[in-house]
Amino acid sequence: MISEKTMSDYFDDLLNGAEAPQEEKKIKTDKKDQEPQTSAETGKKETPQSVPAKKIEKTRESKGDDTAKKTASRRTAFALAAVIVLIPATVLISYFAGDSKYYIASVIIMFLAMLPFFVNYENRTPQARELVTLAVMTAIAIAARLIFMWLPFFTPMAGFIVMTAVGFGAQAGFMSGALAIIVSNIVFRQGPWTPWQMFCYALIGLIAGLLAKRGMISAEKPLRSAIFTFIITFVLSGLILDTCTVFLSMNYMYEGTVLAVYAAGVPVNAANAGGSAAAVLLLIKPIMEKVDRIKTKYGL
Numbered sequence: 001m002i003s004e005k006t007m008s009d010y011f012d013d014l015l016n017g018a019e020a021p022q023e024e025k026k027i028k029t030d031k032k033d034q035e036p037q038t039s040a041e042t043g044k045k046e047t048p049q050s051v052p053a054k055k056i057e058k059t060r061e062s063k064g065d066d067t068a069k070k071t072a073s074r075r076t077a078f079a080l081a082a083v084i085v086l087i088p089a090t091v092l093i094s095y096f097a098g099d100s101k102y103y104i105a106s107v108i109i110m111f112l113a114m115l116p117f118f119v120n121y122e123n124r125t126p127q128a129r130e131l132v133t134l135a136v137m138t139a140i141a142i143a144a145r146l147i148f149m150w151l152p153f154f155t156p157m158a159g160f161i162v163m164t165a166v167g168f169g170a171q172a173g174f175m176s177g178a179l180a181i182i183v184s185n186i187v188f189r190q191g192p193w194t195p196w197q198m199f200c201y202a203l204i205g206l207i208a209g210l211l212a213k214r215g216m217i218s219a220e221k222p223l224r225s226a227i228f229t230f231i232i233t234f235v236l237s238g239l240i241l242d243t244c245t246v247f248l249s250m251n252y253m254y255e256g257t258v259l260a261v262y263a264a265g266v267p268v269n270a271a272n273a274g275g276s277a278a279a280v281l282l283l284i285k286p287i288m289e290k291v292d293r294i295k296t297k298y299g300l
Contacts, residue, residue: 083112083113083115083174084203084206086112087109087112087113087195087198087199087202088199090105090108090109090112090195091105091109091195091196091199093105094192094195095192095247095248102190102191102192102193102194102195103190105194105195106182106190106194106195106198109178109182109195109198109199109202110178110179110182110198112178113174113175113177113178113179113198113202114175114178114179129294129298130168130298133168133291133294134164134168134172134175134176137160137163137164137167137168137176137291138164138176138179138180138183140160141157141160141161141164141176141180142157142180142183142184144156144157144159144160144279145157145180145184145188146184146187148275149187149188152271153267153268153271153272154271154272154274154275155272155275155276156275156276156278156279157180157184157201157276158177158201158204158229158232158233158272158273158276159229159275159276159277159278159279159280159283160180160279161173161176161177161180161201161204161205161208162204162205162208162217162225162229162232162276162280162284163279163280163283163284163287163288163291164176164205165205165206165208165209165212166208166209166212166217166218166219166225166284166288167287167288167291167292167295168291169209169213170205170206170207170208170209170210170212170213171206171209172205172209173204173205173206173208173209174202174203174205174206174209175202175205176205177198177200177201177202177203177204177205177206178198178199178201178202180201181194181197181198181201182194182198185197192248193241193244193248196240196241196243196244197241197244199240200236200237200240200241203236203240204232204233204236207232207236208228208229208232211228211232216228217229219284219285219288219289222280222281222282222284222285223281225280225281225284226277226278226280226281226284227277229273229276229277229280230273230274230276230277231273233269233272233273233276233277234269234270234272234273237265237268237269237272237273238262238265238266238269241265241269242261242262242265242269245261245265246258246261246262249261
C-alpha cells in the first residue's frame with residue numbers, strides 16, 4: 001500500500017509540475033522511441049524497425065537497376081558485333097548471287113541495321129517521340145543528299161548522320177546511315193552498289209557515335225568534329241565504296257587497274273567528305289542545341 005504521506009507528496013508533485021519518477025520517465029522515453037515516424041518521401045508513418053528494411057530494399061533496387069543496365073549494354077554490344085559481321089556477309093552473298101539479288105540484300109541490311117537499336121529497348125518501353133526525332137534526323141540527311149544532287153560528288157549527308165550519332169548514340173547513327181541510303185536511292189537509283197553504300201554509311205554513323213561517347217566529336221568543338229567527320233567519311237568511302245567499284249566493274253582484277261580505281265576515287269571521296277565536314281562545322285552546334293532542348297523537354 002501507498003502511505004498517505006506518499007500519496008499526498010505524489011499529488012503535490014503533479015500539481016507543482018515536478019518531474020515524474022525516473023522509472024516512469026524511462027517508460028515514456030521508450031514509448032516515444034516506438035512511436036511511428038512520418039516519412040518525408042511517402043507521407044506515411046514508419047516504425048524505426050521499417051527504416052532499415054526500406055534502406056535495404058532501395059539498395060537492392062539500385063543494384064537490380066545497375067545489373068539490368070549492364071545486361072542491356074551487353075546485349076546491344078553483342079547485337080552490334082553480330083550486325084557488323086552479318087552485313088558484310090550479306091553484301092558478299094548478294095555480289096556472288098548476281099545483280100538481281102541486291103534488292104533482297106538491301107532489305108536484309110535495313111533490318112539488320114535496326115536490330116541493335118531495338119535490342120536496346122528490351123528493358124524499357126520505346127517512346128514514340130524519340131522514334132519520331134530519329135526519323136526527322138534521318139529525313140534531314142536524305143534531304144541534304146537530294147538538295148545537293150546538282151553538285152557532283154558534294155554530298156553532306158554523312159555529316160547529318162554523324163550529328164544523329166552525336167545526339168542519340170552509336171546504334172542510332174548506324175540505323176540512320178543505312179536507312180538514309182536505301183530511301184535516297186529511290187531517287188538516285190537502286191543497284192548492286194546499294195548494300196555496299198548502306199554498310200559504308202551505317203559504319204560512319206557507328207564510329208561517329210563511339211567517338212562522340214569519348215568526347216572526340218561534340219558540339220563544343222565544331223572544328224575538331226569536322227576534321228574527324230572528314231577522316232571517317234574519306235577513309236570508309238575509299239575502303240568500301242571503291243572496293244565496290246572494283247568488284248562490280250572488273251571481271252579480272254589486275255594490280256594496276258585496281259590501284260587506278262582507288263586513285264580515281266580519291267577526289268570523289270574528298271569532295272564527299274568535304275561536304276560532310278562543312279555541314280558538321282557549320283551546323284553541329286545549332287542542331288545539337290535543338291536536339292538537347294527536345295531531349296530535355298520530353299525526357300528522352
